[in-house]
Structure formats: C-alpha cells, structure tokens
Amino acid sequence: MKKVVTQRYTEKTRRYTEVLLIFSVYFCFTSLFSCVDEVQLPIRQVQARLVVDGLITDEPPPYSIKLTLSGAYSSGSGFPEELIINGAVVTITDNNDRTVQLEQDPLLPSYYWVRDPAFRGQVGHRYTLNVVLPDGTVFVSAPELLRAVAPLEQIQAEYRLANGYSGQPDLYNILINTHDPAMLGDYYRWSTYSYVPRWTGTDPRHSTCTLCSCWVPYYSQLTSVLSDALINGNRISRRSVFDSPVYAVGKQYVEVRQYSLSRAAYQYWTLFEEQRSRTGSLFDPQPASIEGNVHLQADTTVLALGYFGASAVSRQRLVIPGDTIQYDRFLNRLNKAFIPSGTCPSTFTEFILAPPASW
Structure with missing residues (x-):
C-alpha cells in the first residue's frame, strides 16, 4: 500500500512540475513581446577641442595650417560650419624671432596660409605655431625642429594583378630607394599621389564623348613612416610607399615626397597609424583622440588634437608608360567593371581632362 501511495505522489509531482514549466515558458515568451521597457541610454557629450593640421617645409x-573643432563630421554632407574656426590670429615664429602671420582662406575658411615668399623654412631652425582663437584663448606648439632629409634617389613601379576577381583593380606598386645618413636619429615620412586615367560611359575606342576620358588623382595615406633605429647608415631599398590603382589603359603620373620628421612627429604618426589600422575586434582598445604638440598657453596639460610639423622635403616624379597593358585583354578580363556611367564631371569630384603639365 505504501508503494502505491508513493507512486501516485511521484506521478502527481511530475505532472505539477510539467505544468509549472509550461507556464514559465509561456510567461517568458509573452513577456518578451509585451513587457519590454525602452531604455534610454545617456549620450556622452564630449567638449569640442581644437584640431591642428599642417606643417612648414624648406x-x-x-x-x-588647418584649424577646426572636433565633432561629428560626414564627408558626404560638407564640412559643418560650426566646426570651422573663423577669425583666428595665427602666426609662426622661428628661433631667430622671425614671425609671419597667416591669412585665412576666404573660400575654405578652415585653412590659414603662409604666402610671404620671404618666410621659408630652413634646416636647423625651430618653428613655433601660435593660435589666438576668436574668444582670446591662446594655443601654442612645442618648438619643432626642421631636420635635413636624405635625397630621394629613385622611384619605381611594378605591375601587380589583383587576386582573382575580387572587385579590386590591378595596381602599380610604387617603390622608393634612398640612403640613410650615418648619424643615428633620422625619421622619415612618405607622401605619394598619382594621376590615374579613368573612363566613363564606355571605353574611348567606342565613344566620341570628349568628357568621358580624364585623369583623376589618388593619394596615399599620410602615415608611411620609418625610423633608422635598425637601418642606420644603410640603404633603404624598394620600400613600398603607395599602390596606384589601374582602372584604365594609359599613362600614370606619380609623385613621391620624402619628408624628414622630428622624433616627436614620428611617434605621433606611428600612433596615428596604429589606431587607424586596428581591426575593430572586441579585444581592441577603444579609439582615443590623438593629442599632438599644441597646448593651451595657460595650461600645458590641455592639449589640442593633431600636429604642427616642420620638415625638409625631397621629391621625385615618375611617368608610368602603361604601354605593356593589352587594351582588349584588359577590358575582357575585367568586363568593363571600372567604367561608370555618366561623364568625368558628373562622376569624379577631382579630375583633369588632359595629362598634368610639366611632368
């Protein structure tokens, strides 16, 4: 008798548990759709900061010198007027107390220009930027040494096919050769741009459109930098500084500029590149604003963003013939993937209808 009672009790308990489980699932399911409260997260307000970008050369x-305020910016909608600094008094002074006042650009008011031909950067001199904002706040840079730079000896281009058809163009890999001086402590930055032929509408052999063939500039990142810590006194051979895309058959026009850097500028651009190239995984540190060498005059702990630099420059140009690319094979292989509809003026924000002069 005791065994029968126990079995009935166990069966009753089991059924009660099943009913309770079904009710719990139903409650959770209905709560998911009917009892969700909207959570308003606070938006972090970050105070706008001065952003400085520019340099003086030899x-x-x-x-x-570009002066703006930090803030939200979308490249497709133009630069917000509220981030432009109008009416600042901007000067550059060297260690011999020579001073020049910059002129604000009337069409691009975020830019301030040194136009005086008598004020030219000189190797071995130190330069200080001074910015007086419209409200009277003064920012100054640390003195920046304009160091000499080794001559840029040669630039080369090597054609490289894209890996299968990945929607990416073939390219010319731009390589440079130079020789680092024997004294330790040289720092380099390279800046490259190329004028690349582009077609629109259709290829030139099948079109009489005069505005469907042009040259469009493409620019390298500004963060190709190098320290001579490991190569002091040796040659810098075949260093890749740019990939110039191949969108059409024709000549390309390339210019490479080799800049000297101070140690502080090298550290700034290295940090800038490290942040730019992060993969964005959950384990990466959150991006932070990169502070440079400009600070509030009244409080050196209050730093602006960006960097004011001083560099010597060596430059070389190269014309890539493009005559080894077979026209029909190029079009067939890419199936005209890089020929957008329209014309050059309607397609590209920057273009020239004729090859660049004096190359």
Whole structure:
C-alpha cells in the first residue's frame, strides 16, 4: 500500500512540475513581446577641442595650417560650419624671432596660409605655431625642429594583378630607394599621389564623348613612416610607399615626397597609424583622440588634437608608360567593371581632362 501511495505522489509531482514549466515558458515568451521597457541610454557629450593640421617645409611657400573643432563630421554632407574656426590670429615664429602671420582662406575658411615668399623654412631652425582663437584663448606648439632629409634617389613601379576577381583593380606598386645618413636619429615620412586615367560611359575606342576620358588623382595615406633605429647608415631599398590603382589603359603620373620628421612627429604618426589600422575586434582598445604638440598657453596639460610639423622635403616624379597593358585583354578580363556611367564631371569630384603639365 505504501508503494502505491508513493507512486501516485511521484506521478502527481511530475505532472505539477510539467505544468509549472509550461507556464514559465509561456510567461517568458509573452513577456518578451509585451513587457519590454525602452531604455534610454545617456549620450556622452564630449567638449569640442581644437584640431591642428599642417606643417612648414624648406620648400618655397605657400604653407597651410588647418584649424577646426572636433565633432561629428560626414564627408558626404560638407564640412559643418560650426566646426570651422573663423577669425583666428595665427602666426609662426622661428628661433631667430622671425614671425609671419597667416591669412585665412576666404573660400575654405578652415585653412590659414603662409604666402610671404620671404618666410621659408630652413634646416636647423625651430618653428613655433601660435593660435589666438576668436574668444582670446591662446594655443601654442612645442618648438619643432626642421631636420635635413636624405635625397630621394629613385622611384619605381611594378605591375601587380589583383587576386582573382575580387572587385579590386590591378595596381602599380610604387617603390622608393634612398640612403640613410650615418648619424643615428633620422625619421622619415612618405607622401605619394598619382594621376590615374579613368573612363566613363564606355571605353574611348567606342565613344566620341570628349568628357568621358580624364585623369583623376589618388593619394596615399599620410602615415608611411620609418625610423633608422635598425637601418642606420644603410640603404633603404624598394620600400613600398603607395599602390596606384589601374582602372584604365594609359599613362600614370606619380609623385613621391620624402619628408624628414622630428622624433616627436614620428611617434605621433606611428600612433596615428596604429589606431587607424586596428581591426575593430572586441579585444581592441577603444579609439582615443590623438593629442599632438599644441597646448593651451595657460595650461600645458590641455592639449589640442593633431600636429604642427616642420620638415625638409625631397621629391621625385615618375611617368608610368602603361604601354605593356593589352587594351582588349584588359577590358575582357575585367568586363568593363571600372567604367561608370555618366561623364568625368558628373562622376569624379577631382579630375583633369588632359595629362598634368610639366611632368
């Protein structure tokens, strides 16, 4: 008798548990759709900060300094007026107390220009930027040494096919050769741009459109930098500084500029590149604003963003013939993937209808 009672009790308990489980699932399911409260997360307000971008070189003026405020910016909608600094008084002074005042650009008011041909950067001199904002706040840079730079000896181009058809163009890999001086402590940065032929509408052999063939500029990242810590006194051979895309058959026009850097500038651009190239995984640190060498005059702990630099420049140009690319094979292989509809003026924000002069 005791065994029968126990079995009935166990069966009753089991059924009660099943009913309770079904009710719990039903409650959770209905709660998911009917009892969700909207959570309003606070938006973090970050105070706008001064952003400085520019340098002086040993080449003749003009030199530009860009001044803005930090904030939300979408490249497709134009630069927000509220981030432009109008009416600042901007000067550059060297260690011999020579001073030049910059002129604000009336069409691009975020740019301030040195146009005085008598004020030219000189190797061995130190330069200080001074910015007086419209409200009277003063920012100054640390003195920046304009170091000499080794001559850029040669630039080369090597054609490289894209890996299968990945939607990416073939390219010319731009390589440079130079020789690092024997004294330790040289730092380099390279800047490259190329004028690349582009077609629109259709290829030139099947079109009479005069605005469907042009040259469009493409620019390298500004963060190709190098320290001579491991190569001091040796040659810098076949260093890749740019990939110039191949969208059409024709000549390409390439210019490479080799800049000297101070140690502080090298550290800044290295940090800038490290942040730019992060993969964005959950384990990466959150991006932070990169502070440079400009600070509030009244409080050196209050730093602006960006960097004011001083560099010597060596430059070389190269014309890539493009005559080894077979026209029909190029079109057939890519199936005209890089020929957008329209014309050059309607397709590209920057273009020239004729090859660049004096190359």
